Amino acid sequence: MKFFVDTADTKEIRSLAETGLLDGVTTNPTLMAKSGRNMLEVIAEICDVVAGPVSAEVAATDYESIMREAKVLRRIAKNVTIKVPLTPDGLRACKALSSDGAMVNVTLCFSAAQALLAAKAGATFISPFVGRLDDIGHVGMELIADIVQIYKNYDTLKTEVLVASVRSPLHVIDAAKIGAHVATLPPAVLRSLYQHPLTEKGLATFLADWAKTGQHIEEPKTAAHA
Numbered sequence: 001m002k003f004f005v006d007t008a009d010t011k012e013i014r015s016l017a018e019t020g021l022l023d024g025v026t027t028n029p030t031l032m033a034k035s036g037r038n039m040l041e042v043i044a045e046i047c048d049v050v051a052g053p054v055s056a057e058v059a060a061t062d063y064e065s066i067m068r069e070a071k072v073l074r075r076i077a078k079n080v081t082i083k084v085p086l087t088p089d090g091l092r093a094c095k096a097l098s099s100d101g102a103m104v105n106v107t108l109c110f111s112a113a114q115a116l117l118a119a120k121a122g123a124t125f126i127s128p129f130v131g132r133l134d135d136i137g138h139v140g141m142e143l144i145a146d147i148v149q150i151y152k153n154y155d156t157l158k159t160e161v162l163v164a165s166v167r168s169p170l171h172v173i174d175a176a177k178i179g180a181h182v183a184t185l186p187p188a189v190l191r192s193l194y195q196h197p198l199t200e201k202g203l204a205t206f207l208a209d210w211a212k213t214g215q216h217i218e219e220p221k222t223a224a225h226a
C-alpha cells in the first residue's frame, strides 16, 4: 500500500520524506488556505522534495477554466497530479487531461457509481472520503470495499483507489485489508502508525540492560592503533 501525506505544510513534508516511506502528497484548497502561502510556490517546493505524485487541486468548476488552471499546474513539475472535483465538468477535464498524459486525481467521491465514472474517464486516482461518510453515519470503509471490488472486475480500469479523509490508524489498516492501493494520511495519523506502547517499553528495557554491559558497538581497534 502506498502512503501519501495529506497536507500543504512543506516543513512536515520534508520531515516525512526523510523516512523514505512517503510515496506522494495530496493537497486541497482547505489545506492550501491553512498554509497561508502561494499555491504555485508550495506545489513547486513539494515537487522538489517528493518524487511521487503531488496532487494540486483546481479551483475552477467549468470545463474550460479547469483546463486553463490544469495547464498552469502541469507546468510546475512532471509529478504534479491534477485534482479535479467529481462533477460532469471535472470528469470531462479528467478524460481530456489523462488522454494528454497527465495524472489526474478525482476528488470528493462518495459513491461507487461516481468511482465507476471516474475510472471510465481515465482517472489515475479516485479519492473516496471515508471520514466524511463516517461523520454522517455511513460506514465509509464499505465504499472502499465496493470500489475495490468493482475495479477488480474490469482489467481495463487502471484507476487506483486513494483512500482520503482518513482519521485514524484503523482506517489505514481496514483499507489495506480491503486492498486499496493508496491511503492519504494527515501527518499526525502517519506518525501514529509507528507507535505501540510495547515497542517503547521493550526498547527502554533493552537499552537499560545494554547499559549494564558497559559495551559499545564500534569498529574494533586495530593493533597499529592499540
Ligand code: G3P
Residues within 6 Å of the ligand: 006, 026, 027, 028, 129, 131, 132, 164, 165, 166, 184
Ligand atoms: O484531501 C481530501 C481529504 O483527505 C480531506 O480530508 O479530513 O478534510 O475530510 P478531511
